Amino acid sequence: MSRDPQHAYNSAWQLRGDAWCRLDEAADRLTRTTTTGELKDEYVGVCQGLLATLAPLEPYWAYPGTPQFAKVQRQFAAGHYDKFAHAVARINRALTTESYRSGEVDTAGMDDTDMFPADPRTLEQHPVGTTEDLYFEVLVVEKMTEAQERALRKEVRSWRRPDDQFRYELVIVASGDEALIAARLNVNLQAVVIRRRFSHQSTRDLTSLADFVDTRVSEELDDHKSPDERAQILAESLRELRPELDMYLMTEIDVEQIAGRLGPFFRRVFHAREGVLELHLSILQGVAERYRTPFFSALKQYSHRPTGVFHALPISQGKSIVNSHWIKDMVGFYGLDVFMAETSATCGGLDSLLEPTGPLRDAQQLAAEAYGSRHTYFVTNGTSTANKIVTQSLVAPGDIVLLDRNCHQSHHYGMMMAGANVVYLEAYPLADYTMYGAIPLHEIKSKLLALKAAGKLDRVKMMSLTNCTFDGIVYDVERVMEECLAIKPDLVFLWDEAWFAFARFHPVYRGRTAMAAARNLRDRLKSDEYRREYETDFAPSASDAELLGRRLRPDPATARVRVYATQSTHKTLTSLRQGSMIHVFDQDFEQKVAEAFHEAYMAHTSTSPNYQILASLDLGRRQVALEGVELVQRQIENAMQLRDAIDNHPLLSKYMECLRTSDLIPDAYRDSHIAQPLRSGLRNMMTAWENDEFVLDPSRITLSIGRTGYDGDTFKREQLMDRHGVQINKTSRNTVLFMTNIGTTRSSVAFLVEVLVKIAGELDEGIGEMGLGERGRFEQKVRSLTTSSAAMPNFSGFHEVFRDHSGAEPTPEGDVRRAFYLSYDDTNCEYLTGDEVFDKLDNGIDVVSATFVTPYPPGFPVLVPGQVFSREILTFIRDLDTPEIHGYKPEFGYRVYTQKAIEMCGPVLAPTGGQAASRGGEAEPIVEPGPAPLVLTQTVPSGLAPDHEPESGVSDEPASAGAKSGTVTRKARSQRERGGD
Template sequence: MTEHLRAYNSLWQVRSDSWCRLEEAADRLTRPDTAGALKDTCLATCQELLSRLSTLEPYWAYPGAPQFARVQRLFAGGSYDKFCQSVARINRALTQESYRSGDVENAGADELDMFPSDPRQLEGQTEAERDRPYFEVLVVEKMTEAQERALRSEVRKWRRPDDEFVYELVVVDSGEEALIAARLNVNLQAVVIRRRFSAKSTRDLSALTEFVDTGVSHDLADHYSPEERAHILATSMGKLRPELDLYLMTEIEVEDIAGRLGQYFRRVFHAREGMLELHLSILHGVAARYRTPFFSALKQYSHRPTGVFHALPISQGKSIVNSHWIKDMVGFYGLEVFMAETSATCGGLDSLLEPTGPLREAQQLASKAYGSRHTYFVTNGTSTANKIVTQALVAPGDIVLLDRNCHQSHHYGMMMAGANVTYLEAYPLDEYSMYGAVPLREIKSKLLALKRAGKLDRVKMMSLTNCTFDGIVYDVERVMEECLAIKPDLVFLWDEAWFAFARFHPVYRTRTAMASAQALRERLQTPEYKARFEKYLAEQTADKPSDDDLLDRRLMADPARARVRVYASQSTHKTLTALRQGSMIHVYDQDFDQKVAEPFHEAYMAHTSTSPNYQILASLDLGRRQVALEGAELVQRQIENAMQLRDAIDNHPLLSKYMNCLGTAHLIPDRYRPTAIDQPLRSGLRNMMAAWHDDEFVLDPSRITLSIGRTGYDGDTFKREQLMDRYGIQINKTSRNSVLFMTNIGTTRSSVAFLVEVLVNIASELDQAISEMSLGEREHFEQAVYRLTKRPVPLCNFSGFHPAFRDHSGAEPTPEGDVRRAFYLSYDDTNCEYLTGEQVDEKLDAGIDVVSATYVTPYPPGFPVLVPGQVFSREILQFMRDLDTKEIHGYVPNFGYRVYTEKAIEMVGAAVGLPSNGHHPDTSPPKPAKKKPPKRVDDALGAADPG
């Protein structure tokens, strides 16, 4: 059975499918025509499924031990009709979640439960008409069955009609099983730890070994007092599920224990006095996370009668409902959207630029949910969030280390801030025409070079993308620790635009910016780390390693000097629930209040609209509520759906003939994976945890890069002609020979099934078309496949800034360039000209530097191949010629590349004291003026070869 369970990636799916299969087997068992061998098969199937479920059901409140025991008795006693009825009712309640009403005894009894509710009915429902949210509470204590029944009965008696929520209990008797329950049961919102619980379970947990934390079990088994064991369990529970409210119930020295352990628990109660108060505290704790201060204020405002004598005719829908021509706008969007429209920052709605009321509360709740010290809402996307952080931290002349393949907003942010940029190169994946992530060795080499040049004091910030579009995730904590060993006050900006969901999964969380910042800060303060650092420092002093040696050593930051200064920008709207352009900035910066608060406020003011969209802000508030209460469930389902999609493609005989899902071994070279685990999640949770703990890079399994080279389609054609035009399937990213599918918290099993069906249709049509091809057509097809699978396009590295835009003051040359100076030089049109690829080749043949005057960004891959001030290279030109894409920002068809004239470069070089390079100003008669390009690329007729 253990091997069968490993075919799944989350046991909630095992449980759900097991109940469904049990209902099918029970129904078949009770049919009149079931006899002989068929009946024996049905009996064996039911027995196997009941055995499997018996290992899982103790960790959920429904159906609960009494009902499940009754199902087992009915089966064992041969009452198959009643057994079938009971199983059908339980499965119906689980499938439609009718048990969440709180009436667990009668859940699933109504046959209408088999039909899901129409989501359109939610539109007109009032708060009172909606079902009360349901959750479960874990109680950790040894209890007899009679005591457990009595406790459940007592809790139900405390319910009141005006309670906001309803909950049921899950009872386990050991710390070992408490952690299993926290991993498996996503309905849990609170944990009550009592004094009397054992370290290890008396049950057979062999089928759940993947979920047993042997380290904690060993710690709990030592001879600690009950309160010390409660502390160990609470600490482990907090790391696993930080959103859970933890409560401690004890019988002795409650005042002393509250003083010593209160920081680990929401409340500490005396066991004989606090039961009702515990009940109320549990409801209050969930209510605190359920609160949406800004959304509630906006709802309240929308229902107030107001006289609008300011901007926004659309406020309260008045310009629409009184119109003869656009009333359909109300029909489509609903009236509430317009009732909530206002430009007022008073009346309880608060100001985004100077929040003091509900908006400030909403941001504080978000900060708690995401583990930051400060969180700020952004209403115009993570592009703006990146610019805000960059401008707040970077002054003109500061050196910034930047991932060259990052989003274009970082490049523009550097230009606006006046940074001197040192670009970092990611490892290439030529076979798939994409880049991975920036190796730590590359980062350290750049920092050490700047140190040798005497410029380390000017290095301010490093910005990296975690995780990349293709799902490559950094070891964030290690990167920051080793960089701080070289530059103790380095600031980090982690672009987590596509990684906001990661906070709500226990393994993913360890590689997020905020969790890593907190973990690093705490570790630097421990006596153990300080002792290890003293030993490390002595070894370094004795060995006197060279810079080359340091590149291959694990560096340790000085705990007395290192400052943990970390920022993360996240597109909430991309991976969690928020309206388009709803993003957040998370801050974990020890020096924020002293050094950054004022410039951050100014940068925020500079880039934030004074007329923000309040619906976006309210959706960020609601999205925070959602992940604070059900993030663990949603992310778990997201990953399971992704793995099901991978399995459906790779195990399908026809699909696997033409396409395959790229895994860790395809996208991360062996040298960055010391664990050598090719498919960490597929081989079990323990392997995933090992890889995410030890490997330099890991792959986010929720992203599926599908290699399609064997279909003969390039990625862009496959996306447009097959997926989007024919089937309406939307995807963001392609490469020459791959397409990227991303699951999210809204992905359903039905949508996964639809995608598989579409891919099978495409593969079937392709298979038939190939079988009917003529010899010439077959040769053409095979050449296309060969080009896409056997002829990789070599990816080009950053060639370098022209010396005219570099700083030459150091002890040795360093590669950073002044992007702002290079960018604004092009504002004088006389400094620029347009050259085709062939003309650039001619100049390079003549030994003349050709310098880009603008950003040139092909889509895909979507990062600048050229930036202002960068010199052209033959590798870049060849890369551009080999691209299959027609969308190239910064390249004008029929005119070519916008570059600086030789005269302009010579003028800039002279201004910074560069010696003449032999290219003298042009003194020949003026050439005929080149034809001016159109104002918009779209206006250019025809398409010239980018080369």
């Protein structure tokens, strides 16, 4: 699809960088002696067009700066093409190599106002090659003359000292709308200084930057408001856009009163005539705080200390290696530092992961600030462990949990260990591609309302969803939580963001992350405006059908925002393998969860954690706190360039196609009805991400390959991995998934395009040489991959003996734990082949899975313990293209329960609603009518129960007399809240 060249880019920095490279090439051609006549006129036109492209962008970067760019324009206009070409080559070289960051730029022919000079004293303090990483830019918002700008830059430079850890330059804009443009475009910005005198709207022509102009803020910043009000509005808007930026205010009057009023919006408030040096030092200190890595620094310091180890870990400081005759190559491969930092010590400044009080605690607090959470916890065994920690800390036996059926298997195991009664939520199917999408809000609300009708809403504790899905489908997180809290005001949310940790650091993505949505929702519920909206919108007599069809609002008086997110830092950001984080934004965490969370954390965390993983999490946090915006923008741009390279290539587009948003998200879930939001401009992306129920993460490229005649797994193994060394994770029947990340380079994108072109070229040549019969078989294979749809089964349901039959209406939840442990007695189980299962189903006999059956990838179970087989599920598994299916043994078949075992199982009699409702830290005893809330009252036949008591303390024995009477003591409830006996 042809597009305007400006819209071929989705990041202005990439457009700018490529424009300078093209300008350098065109200017060089222009000055060659062989370039004459029409050819010379052609290159003059090219240079003129590229200068016009760069002109609106350059004011928002410190290098080369507006004066130097204006000088380049003057040289070109005057026809001094040699000088023009030399200046462009110098600037482009500095931008391409990023030498401008360290001041190592050829300054011949330039005056000191054109660009910032190198400070030789600073260069002496740092090794060559490191200072460019310690450069940043500061945005100053104030109307100034050119002379005033030069004076301010000179004054700031005068405060530099040889031992400064960082160096920075200024970007100066005169208006609020341009400040927002600069924040969107310039990824080098780390701080903003707002002064009193700035206009609300630019006098420049911003037509070419329309995608980046926020007219709503411009209207709010009108001149009728006081300078203080305008400064506050601009600061709030900039913080919403770039929350990592440090905000400073400079004012001339009433600085003490203004600091009291506007202090929450700014890091510091300064007097304009007195505070320049202090401002300079504060800017450096603010960046230094984000640069600080408490645990990594402590580990580095430890590695330089001589120690005597007399307890464990022979590898500590490399001692068992450097003295070895046979494994010294280990040092050669890994380097010595990794072993010098190896320790099992929890003292001497290194801190303990289980009870952090020093640098590790500080590192986690810095991570919480960077990710927008109230608390952040490091995990060294991946997000699988993080999910189990959160689940065990929140869910007790008998609690009902709404769970994404297609979630990662770790959630299913977490439900089993916690003893939850699980209600599985169904995602919409994408049968053409043999994959599932996400779970519609209608499906979620219908399950909650059904549980409410059955009188079980008080037992519903948590809902867990995957955001974003493996294939890149992203929820409207805030709306999901808002509408669910309207039905269940204390519902807890666990968002599995294993593949979405990077999203915090992009202004459009951020609003659809768990932590940002939780904070926004909390703030809205506290506002007077929301309270008025709720009172107007509240409909107490609405039927369930009406509630399903309308947007619901939670009662601000009762709703509690309780949100958890688990993220695989190692998957999408910088960390060693298995480095993950748990982020918490729970208003009731300290009161209701902290102790249980600590116990769950202790239960699942090693007492010998890998300190290198912890240090890498600390460093990864530093990276995104200082350059996350830049890295994520580059990631998205690389993905879009890959899409364009495939879809616009005549040979590749013949056999392959990048699926669009409209291919993966049905129109019913896209109010914007934009088929390709990002490809049609940033503004359209923002519109879709603000309004649509689901959106597509543009960094995921699902490539349809059905026309190649290869199924996904064969294409992955035989073509990509075995022949070309291209690693991918997920495939489906007729697609493969490519994901860009913050480590993806343009060269790696180019390599992938080369590989795909080679595959397509060989395929095209092979098809041209096929005989008639061979051609027919190939076309039949293509038809089977492109026209027929695979069976996409829903969750078939738990067998009746594992279902909860209490309540006014039947509901689908099942006891996964009981079904799981039933299989521990081998006499209860047998193996059946797929054909044998089909035969039983044909004869009307239920077949019940005794284990989890999980194709990998994508890694979610299609069968869980206690689930009834269906023909659709068997067909789905049989047609899968992945050879790795956990829980299925090709030589034996499926492990299922015998009919005798099922017949001997009694139905589940679940605890009454008082059990779930009573947890929460109340001090007084409660009285509950009905059966004992802690007891499964069915009698399990001998040989069917596990050999040990469940760790949660749920007993299979009859209740005590006290429990039967309905009285629960304070001690018993306290034990139950901790999940103990």
